[in-house]
Amino acid sequence: MVASSGAETGADRLRPLNLPRPIQVTVDQQSGLPLALRERHRRREVECVQDSWYVDDEWWRDPISRRYVQVLLRDGAIRTLFHDHITDRWFEQSY
């Protein structure tokens, strides 16, 4: 994953869109799937996992290995999250 440098981007540069946003996720130890996530200091329970898929790419330089899950939250909202297998961290990202 390409980490954000945090630097102000100049107008003449390309600004990446839809960068992954780190998110705190509670995971079921057995299945590895999210049970709840924390957004703006609020815990939001996952009602069900609607879809799950893997993205493995760029093994020839910085390997990318992600497991995406599309979850339906208990309040009806839909979020797409992924678990970065390289850094063992969770992110939110529209797919």
Add this chain to the structure above:
Amino acid sequence: MSIACIVIPHFALRVALLDRPELDGAPLVLGPTRGGRPIVNDATPEAAAHGVRTGLGLREAVALCPEVVILAPHPVRENAAAEQIIVGLEMLSPAVEIDARQPGCFTIDLTGLERRLGPPRLAAERLLATVPALFRPRAGVAPTKFTARVAAYGAAPGTVQVVDPNTIQDFLAPAPISLLPLPPDKHQRLERLGLRTLGDLADLPVAAVQARFGAKGRQAWELARGNDREPVRARLHPETVSESLTLPVPATSRETLLIAITRLVLRAFDRTALRNRHVRQVRLRASLEGGQAWEQVTTLREPGGHKRLIEALGYRVQSMVLPGPVAALTVELSGLIDATSCQELLPGFHSRRPRQLAEASRHLKQRFGTSGLYRVAEVEPWSRLPERRQVLIAYDP
């Protein structure tokens, strides 16, 4: 814990025999797919007795054994045969694993099935009976997966070999090292070192094996000593929808194929199982004139409905090279998920009023040095990584 393994050596050749059973016992060789390199892909023991081996040119094979029969692979038929065998085995055990690296190798967990299937030997015999005899299947039973597999390869066709749990290491020691699940290059390296049997490998110090062959080598060393904790992983049953079509005349033109594919996709989406649902993957199978087959899997970047699917398959059809005229087509859709909607822009937002925007941009530039206006540009719209697909670039009208 008892694990049974059923193996069908030379699986592709045994499947080819289903069409021509009279060839059973003749020296058989599996040739290439149409257009492939003319080499031997597999050979039966009858052909091997004449010196024909995998990798040999077909001309040399015929020179060594003039009565050899060269059969063409038929991946569609092989998949169908494997599926039929698995379905038969799953009638007796819920946990049946198919080895993706070794066609014709099935592992079955017998745990908890004693009351239904009897003791392990009887259970394995019952499993064996579900496989047609023409395949010459053989079975092995052991407490671990790898040992059961070695036992199965060591058994005679139609028989079962049961390994005593107390003698696993002694049983494995004389078995050929080629049975280890390692890539071909690692097998070559093992052979170059003079290691012929599992016992040869097991006798080496683990540190030396790991230093030379890495994690895979360590794993192989453990297997050679009978240490295998891998459970039988029952296959998943993904929901699929498939539609087939026999063409009135074998088709060679892309236009005809596209029309047939469109028809199949629309027929599939008419079914209740696909109502309000999207599809992630499509497997296209073609039966070719002359009995050959062809198969291709297309995975969509994002799940889509019938329009997106037809569009994606259209691109594939334009670039595909079929080895012959297509007699029948099958479309199998998998990765089914509930459809999600995309919000379209309201009509009013489409009018950008470019002149006003250009004016505003000019004012902003004069005041701040930069307008701060950007537009979205697609850079790698095909990328599987969402952050690579689009970027913001400065809006400069």
